[in-house]
Amino acid sequence: MVEYYQPTTLKEALEIRVSKNVVPYAGGTDLMIEGNENTTYLFLNKVCELCRIYEDSGYVHIGATATYEKILSSDIVPQILKESVSQIAAPAIRNLGTMGGNIGNGSAKADTALVCFAVDAKLVLASVNGTRIVNIDEFYLGRKKLDLAENELITEILIPKDNLSNYCYSKVGARNALAISRVSFAGVLILKDGNISNISCAFGAVADTVLRYKDVEKMLIGKTIEEASALKQDFLSEYATRIVPIKGRVSIEYRKAVCLNLLTDFLTKNDI
Amino acid sequence: MIFILNGKETSYTGNPSARLLDVLRDEFRLTGVKCGCKEGECGACSVIMNGLLVNSCMVAMGTVSGCTITTIEGYRETSRYKVLDKAFSSVSAVQCGFCIPGMVLAAECILAKNPHPTEDEIRIGISGNLCRCTGYNAIVNAIAIAAKEGNGIW
DSSP states (O other): OOOEEOOSSHHHHHHHHHHSOOEEESSOTTHHHHOOTTOOEEEOTTOGGGSOEEEOSSEEEEETTOBHHHHHTOSSSOHHHHHHHHTSSOHHHHTTOBHHHHHHTTOTTOHHHHHHHHHTOEEEEEETTEEEEEEHHHHEEETTEESOOTTOEEEEEEEEOSSOSSEEEEEEOSSSSSOOOSEEEEEEEEEETTEEEEEEEEEESSSSSOEEOHHHHGGGTTOOHHHHHHTHHHHHHHHHHHOOOOOSSSOHHHHHHHHHHHHHHHHHHTTO | OEEEETTEEEEOOSOTTSBHHHIIIIISOOTTSOOSOSSSSSOTTEEEETTEEEEGGGOBGGGGTTOEEEOHHHHTTSHHHHHHHHHHHHTTOOSSOTTHHHHHHHHHHHHHHOSSOOHHHHHHHTTTOOOSSSOSHHHHHHHHHHHHHTTTTO
16 A cells, blocks of 8 residues: 655654655655556645745745645735746646745756756755755756755745846746747846846756756846947847757757857847 | 645545546546646646646646545536637637647636636637647637626626
8 A cells, every 4th residue: 555644743743754755745746657656655745834935025935835826926026936827737636736835846948947047046954963954056966966865855945035127027938828849048148327237048848957058148247238239149149059959859059059148038028 | 645626525545646637537437627648738638726827737636635626517507608609619729639638728827817818818828729620710819809898797
């Protein structure tokens, strides 16, 4: 008989995680595709501490098991994340699926992971030994490889509250609903006193992890829109060199062309 | 584990890792819940869980404990169903019928949240329910008619 665990507190969940051979189950919408009936799940749907959405002075804290629907109905979640979540799958999946599961599944196609990269989100990881906070780009080590120990659970996603107002999010899929991203892009550009103070350009579903090149972004930091426009071709060429897509459902050439088109659109929308 | 299935308290002692879809069909013989894809892509297995539309293929039985589940067999006993039934019939929104149990439950969830949805809201509400026969327009019309004819019951 297959066992299961359904704790009601995080403490209890972490004790089970360290002592039993279990697969953490948040919304189930990725796990149940395989739907292995011999898996022992650690069901997290009754752990209230994990599904809260709240804020402090710097971050919106999204509980790992807060559903997409809950994220969409929250007043405090930044719009860039809501825009991404609103395009995930369809209502029935958004009623179950969670950001913790989307990230924990480890796919570079995870739409919320892309936003996390673009906004420099952090993850809170907990174990019986305590908690640690990791930057999203350090959490993804490679294809389906995560900096998540066997005894740890993702408990929260920390989304910075400031400097996200001017963003661009684009998802290219085969259709509007129920589509896996073929290429996705999230960008943020913030001007302070006429100069670019913050720019991020992140590409999803292209390689083993989300791609973002902070050293290339620096080309435009501190520049005015006019100065940035003069650097546009150099900037685009750098991405054309750096982005090396892997072959998936679509060709390498297609993926690369779409990446550069989405980046160009983002710059053009900002008059660059 | 105990849950409410179509209004009746129900117990389940089988595999907690089994899919709700399979248990509803094979153990409880609720075959109005259709199996299309088993990967959350088609909506044929849609049921209402705690008031929300879910794909029953995406739900492990362990999470069902304490929940309220409504399938088309339970929903068809309601006055809301009768409004949707009449509306779907009036515009021939049903052809082969395979998607219809899920589609009707999706319609219920649209109208429960918003009794007077726009066409866009209806289309988003059924965006996870695939229909290979109708081209959707008749279904969208049917839900709009139900919203109008059923004024006050949602």
